[in-house]
Amino acid sequence: MTQAHPTPDDSAGDPSAEMPHEAEVEEEPAGEEPDEEVDELTATKAALAERTADLQRLQAEFLNYKRRVDRDRELVRQNATYLALAPITEVLDTVDRAREHGDLDPGFQAVAEQLERVVNGLGLTRYGQVGDPFDPRIHEALSHIGEDPEVEVTTNKVIAKAGYRIGDRVVRAAQVLVVDPPSGPTEPDQGPPDEATDEPPAEERGTD
Numbered sequence: 001m002t003q004a005h006p007t008p009d010d011s012a013g014d015p016s017a018e019m020p021h022e023a024e025v026e027e028e029p030a031g032e033e034p035d036e037e038v039d040e041l042t043a044t045k046a047a048l049a050e051r052t053a054d055l056q057r058l059q060a061e062f063l064n065y066k067r068r069v070d071r072d073r074e075l076v077r078q079n080a081t082y083l084a085l086a087p088i089t090e091v092l093d094t095v096d097r098a099r100e101h102g103d104l105d106p107g108f109q110a111v112a113e114q115l116e117r118v119v120n121g122l123g124l125t126r127y128g129q130v131g132d133p134f135d136p137r138i139h140e141a142l143s144h145i146g147e148d149p150e151v152e153v154t155t156n157k158v159i160a161k162a163g164y165r166i167g168d169r170v171v172r173a174a175q176v177l178v179v180d181p182p183s184g185p186t187e188p189d190q191g192p193p194d195e196a197t198d199e200p201p202a203e204e205r206g207t208d
Contacts, residue, residue, distance in 0.1 A: 128174030
């Protein structure tokens with residue numbers, strides 16, 4: 001039995017015989033991976049900026065909170081000092097009155113000086129001098145005792161009780177007697193009034 005051999009004409013008509021079978025490879029679009037990397041970097045930078053802003057906001061809130069706490073603590077301390085020292089001003093008044101009557105007994109003098117050192121160390125300061133301009137914020141005027149031509153504004157003439165304060169906070173206003181400046185300048189002497197005459201003004205008189 002004889003086998004049939006392909007003839008040249010049979011192989012020429014088959015395209016598959018001329019081209020080998022190759023696996024088709026789908027190529028990815030050029031530049032796709034760099035775009036993804038750029039997007040990821042941009043997102044990372046945005047997240048970092050957001051976290052940085054959050055941290056800065058938290059830091060600012062903490063600093064504001066700390067300032068409020070410190071301010072409140074200082075206010076509590078000042079209020080406690082105020083309440084403790086306010087009654088002592090009366091004791092200091094007694095010391096002042098005793099000194100006005102002469103030298104103090106050595107024992108009492110030592111106690112008075114120690115008391116003054118203690119209250120000064122706590123921030124209590126004395127104010128109010130004769131000749132100071134009257135300030136209603138820190139002075140209490142007990143009386144006006146007239147006018148004084150040597151002053152230009154209402155002035156403390158007598159200090160009845162010294163004032164005390166802690167920093168800018170008044171513990172007790174100074175009690176004073178004040179004098180006022182003169183009511184106003186005296187009107188200058190204008191001389192006697194001119195006598196009336198029947199002679200008309202110069203501009204109304206004719207020339208001879």
